[in-house]
Amino acid sequence: MARGRLGNSCRVSSMDEVIRVEDLRKTYLMGEYELEVLRGIDLAVKKGDTLSIMGPSGSGKSTLIQIMGCLDIPTSGKLYIDGVDTSTMNSDQLAAIRSKKIGFVFQFFYLIPTLSSQDNVELPMVFNGLSHEERHKKAYELLELVGLAERADHRPSELSGGERQRVAIARALANDPQIIFADEPTGNLDSKSGQEIVHLLMKLNTKGYTIIMVSHDFEIARHARRIIYVKDGLIEKTEVVK
Ligand SMILES: Nc1ncnc2c1ncn2[C@@H]1O[C@H](COP(=O)(O)OP(=O)(O)OP(=O)(O)O)[C@@H](O)[C@H]1O
Numbered sequence: 001m002a003r004g005r006l007g008n009s010c011r012v013s014s015m016d017e018v019i020r021v022e023d024l025r026k027t028y029l030m031g032e033y034e035l036e037v038l039r040g041i042d043l044a045v046k047k048g049d050t051l052s053i054m055g056p057s058g059s060g061k062s063t064l065i066q067i068m069g070c071l072d073i074p075t076s077g078k079l080y081i082d083g084v085d086t087s088t089m090n091s092d093q094l095a096a097i098r099s100k101k102i103g104f105v106f107q108f109f110y111l112i113p114t115l116s117s118q119d120n121v122e123l124p125m126v127f128n129g130l131s132h133e134e135r136h137k138k139a140y141e142l143l144e145l146v147g148l149a150e151r152a153d154h155r156p157s158e159l160s161g162g163e164r165q166r167v168a169i170a171r172a173l174a175n176d177p178q179i180i181f182a183d184e185p186t187g188n189l190d191s192k193s194g195q196e197i198v199h200l201l202m203k204l205n206t207k208g209y210t211i212i213m214v215s216h217d218f219e220i221a222r223h224a225r226r227i228i229y230v231k232d233g234l235i236e237k238t239e240v241v242k
Pocket residue numbers: 028035037055056057058059060061062063064
């Protein structure tokens with residue numbers, strides 16, 4: 001049983017699954033009518049695996065990844081993170097899971113424009129109990145990991161798009177997550193920078209991080225071991241790439 005700060009939630013999914021969703025649904029109430037965005041998604045992702053999510057615009061990919069990453073909650077269905085059922089968790093418990101286990105990377109980076117790369121990466125560490133020196137050292141090591149140590153003092157406006165995304169990836173790693181969710185991480189980059197970013201994500205996978213990414217581009221998506229195709233809120237098909 002999982003206890004401690006996540007409460008008495010039952011462990012029922014397999015231990016080697018870092019994510020499991022069962023009959024996941026999301027419906028938005030739009031005035032008079034209901035918009036069914038996710039209509040029953042079943043999916044399991046093992047620890048250390050890589051998964052890409054493809055599908056047409058509006059099919060529900062971002063909604064799905066945001067629910068799996070505890071940024072949003074489903075209307076119904078189950079989400080297990082690391083074997084723990086999240087469905088009865090309150091917002092504080094979900095926030096604890098998010099800060100301990102999950103890192104997010106977005107298409108538009110969302111770096112703080114007035115802060116250096118170093119300070120952007122340090123920011124999520126502020127509440128994790130590390131001293132200033134420890135935070136500084138760790139952020140610098142993460143910038144080294146993403147190949148950007150020599151840009152530590154640059155602000156976002158002094159970086160290329162690919163470099164900004166590297167900083168955002170380093171920031172996503174700040175609190176040692178198990179899972180990296182990336183929603184179109186290359187969507188705002190040229191194809192060369194995009195390839196470099198997906199190679200970085202796959203390098204992180206070899207270090208043990210589970211990678212779940214959304215992409216419109218098969219040349220990006222194919223780097224994952226498995227691709228799911230979402231259409232009209234359902235998984236239309238699954239392709240095992242390698
Ligand atoms: N907060 C919301 N309220 C109402 N409808 C929403 C909300 N968020 C998303 N939607 C709708 O849900 C549907 C799925 O949106 P979602 O962002 O998950 O699509 P997507 O597959 O990520 O698309 P894209 O490839 O364009 O990013 C869309 O029709 C969108 O308009």
